[in-house]
Amino acid sequence: MKSHPFRIFAAYYYKWNKLPPTLSFHSHPQYEVYYFHGGRCDYLLGDRIIPLQSGDLIIMNGMTRHCPKIDRSTEYVRTTFSFDPHLVQLFGPELLACSPLKPFEQLRNHHIRLSPAAKAECEDILQRINRFYYSNDVVHHYRLLSAFYDLLLLICEQCREDMESNRSTATDRERYVQNMIAYIEEGYMEDIELERMAADLHMNRFHLMKVFREVTGLTVFDYLYRRRVNQAKILFYQSDRNSVTDVGYMVGFKHLSHFSRVFKKQVGMTPDQYRKLVRELSYTAYN
Known part of the structure; x- marks a missing residue:
């Protein structure tokens, strides 16, 4: 059976106890959820040092530099995953009415010490997410979305x-990149030129490119193309009425060959192959 072609997380680790050779500060443009199961760890988040207890949950906007500082003498177990915020479009307008991403948008980075009851509920949801995440069944994909929405x-x-009581502040670098991402989000369907973008945001072009790369790990155009491809995947996922050419134009590509080349590089298949696979799996799920 074929795997469902649409994964909602950019990176995913459940009850992960393996350690990388080195741990260093990093940042990225995705939102991140981090749950601490056990061990000894202080989490470094921007200028904060958070001593963790089992059951602690951290949400992050990704652009603040972060890194765990662990005691390697004990087993360090965590669940962590990152996701592109615009992918919540998959929930549809009715489920988005309650603004499920509001904590990430307003608090940006936030440490939550869960009560025993909330801890048990959170671990149950994480277990459900993991149960369906690797499933090849398209119905399980929708159950995965449901569990993620519940979280x-x-x-x-x-x-x-x-x-209600807090207003988080961002560093200058984060604020710059947030403004750049908002600019791209508003105009990714059209041509975006670095010179015009820098002028509109009152930034030096070279400083703009440097800061964006340092904070997100991507070039401006790498991010732009990934945003366009992800939106194309959403459009294929939501409807089979649009042709590959139509979708390419809708997300900002002017030439079908460029769209196909970028899409295949990121997804591993052509837009037409992806569209047919989504249609096939959707048909299988409901017949």
């Missing part, structure tokens, strides 16, 4: 008081 609502519930 976002749990986070909203846990952050409600802090969102």
Whole structure:
């Protein structure tokens, strides 16, 4: 049976206890959820040092530099995954009405010490996510989306008081990149030129490219093309009425050959192959 072609997480590790050779500060443009199962660890998040306890949950906007500082004498176990925020379009307008990403947008980076009941609920949801994440069944993919949505609502519930009383501040570098991403988000369907972007954001072109690369790990155009491809995947996923050419134009590619080349490089198959696979799996799920 074929794997479902649409994964909702950019990176995913469940109850992961393996250690990389080195641990260093890093940042990225995706939102991240980090859950600490056990061990001894201080989490470095920007200028904060957070001593962790089993059951602690951290949400991050990704652009603040972060890194765990662990005691290697004990087993270090965590669940962590990152995701592109625009992918919540898959939930549809009715489920988005409650703003499930509001904690990430308003608090940016937030440490939550869960109560025993909330800890048990969170671990149950994470277990459900893991149960369906690697499944080849397309129905399980929708159950994965449901579990992920449930986790976002749990986070909203846990952050409600802090969102009412708190206003998080971003560093200058994060603010610059947030403005760049907002600029791309507003105009990724059209041509984006670095000179015009820098002028519109009142930044030096070379400083803009340097800061974006340092914070996200991507060039501006790498990010732009990935955003376009992800939107194309969403459009194929939501409807089979649009042709590959139509979708390419809708997400900002002017030439079908360029769209196909970039799409295949990122996804591992051509847009037409991806579209046919989504249609086949959707048909299998409902027949």
